[in-house]
Amino acid sequence: MITADLIVGNLAELVTCEPSLGEGPLGLIANGALAAADGRVVWVGPQSRLASEVTLTLGGRRLDGRGAVAVPGFVDSHTHLVFAGSREREYAMRAAGATYQQIAAAGGGILATVAATRAASVDELVNLGLPRLRAALAHGTTTLEVKSGYCLNPAGEVKMLEAIRRLDELQAVDLHANFCGAHEVPPEYKGRTDAYVDVVVKEMLPAVATARLARYVDVFCEEGVFSIEQSRRILEMGARHGLRAKFHADEFVTLGGAELAAEIGALSADHLLKARPEGVARMKEAGVTAALLPGTAFFLGLPYAPARTFLATGVRLALASDFNPGSSMGLNLQLVMTMAVSQMKLSPEEALLGVTLHAAHAMGLEADVGSLAPGKLCDVALTDGPNWRYLSYFYGVNHVRAVLKRGRLVTER
Ligand SMILES: [Zn+2]
Structure with missing residues (x-):
């Protein structure tokens, strides 16, 4: 007998995202149930075997799934969730045909967010971040990567990372910070990118690492921003400080x-x-996960990444929101799945794995989250049926009716 302090029964479908635990690539268990202890999954299986294999501890909780479809809590492996200001006017200008230069001349673009975020205090950034995280959780996201990169100076980048740490402590979604001091060249270093890379490598990285403010290091490796050589220098120095590379x-x-x-x-x-x-x-x-961000193409009206070409190489494909005020103001991963299926021709199975197990790999967290295997965190999104395919099929609505984070009911509607 397995002892549990939480049992979730009467699930129309339990999608484990571990092929060995059920049917097909998603490891699906029809009429399933799940048990957890101390916030971790200890048993999954058909409802019919629950009573004979699992006992509930005294004071344990039994949750009636009422025919829900249970999936692993979603993992968003690429967001810029902490920022001040907003850019809805720029969005309208772009739709009306404005160029990047016209938007910048009107005070828009990433430097608008940099100016607003530089001016904000940690408290202000925290207060702006909380409702965004509530929205993410309500849509089933239980683990989320957040980047710095909107201050582009040593004190400001540390301030952003401190806001991320505070946000992690204040609400249920687990946050993992990515130091992205090389998100853009700040205006005061215009034309002197190497000098700015010096600041990132010699001042910011040691400060971030000493204070243990980030798990990852990022760089916007792009023509006209940071070259391959500059990116390698930043990422290798990050590795020396114990930060894993996840980058644009x-x-x-x-x-x-x-x-x-x-x-x-x-x-x-x-x-x-x-x-x-x-x-x-x-x-x-090399075992590197490819993280595709269809929300950006959708929001900007641009072509999508050639996902099927990439999949033909056998690479592991994650999907993330790229939530940010300029190019993807959205954090609903159910909708991201729909974009992946309709625009990038992923199968619904590939899309669901992209926001769960494969996203966990993209964050190096596959031992803890991304699937509902025994030993992993009991992070579960309970969604309205009739089956898991509805998550990407019936689009633009929120299918999540309740969320468990580490075995605790953290949102319900
Ligand atoms: Zn990004």
Whole structure:
């Protein structure tokens, strides 16, 4: 007998995302049930075996799933969730045909967010972040990566990372910080990118690492921003400080970001719209996850990444929101799944794995989250039926009716 302090029964479907635990690539268990102890999954199986295999401890909780479809809590492996200001006017200008230069001249673009975020206090950033995280949780996201990168100076980047740490403590979604001091060249270093890279490497990285403020290091590796050589320097120095690389690669130009990710053994390379398939094949060999962000293409009205070409290499594909005020103001991963299926031709199975197990790999957290295997955190999204396919099929609505985080009911409607 297995002892549990939480039992969730009467599930129309339990989607474990572990093929060995059920049917098909998603490890689906029809009429399933789940048991947990101390916030971790201890048993999954059919409802019919629950009573004979699991006992509830005294004071344990029994939750009636009422025919819900249970999936692993979603993992969002690429967000810029902490920022001040907003750019809804720029969004309208873009739709009306304004160019990047016109938007910048009107005070828009990333530097508008940098100015607003530099001016904000930690408290202000926390207060702005909380409702966004409530929305993410309500849509089933239980683990989320958050980047710095909107202050672009040592004190400001530390301030952003402190806000992320506070946000992690204040609410249920587990946050993992990515130091992205090399998100853009700040205006005061215009034309002196190498001098700014010096600041990132010699001042920011040691400060961030000493205070243990981040788990990852990121760089916007792109033509006109940070070159391959500058990116390698930042990411390698990050590794020396114990930070794993997860970075923006080959979004607008084929620069060789995919190859760099393979070379340095990054956790993930993200965007990849212009990545060479050979580079993605090298990523596959090196075990690097490809994180695609269809919300950005959707929001900007641009072409999508060639996901099927990448999948043909065998690479592991994650999907993330890229939540940010300029190019993807959305954090609903159910909708991201729909975009992946309709626009990038992923199968619904590939899309669901993209926001669960594969996203966990993109964050190096596959031992703890991303699937409902015994030993992993009991992070579960209970969704309205009739089956898991509705998550991407019936789009634009929130299917999540309740969320368990570490075995605790944290949201319910
Ligand atoms: Zn990004």
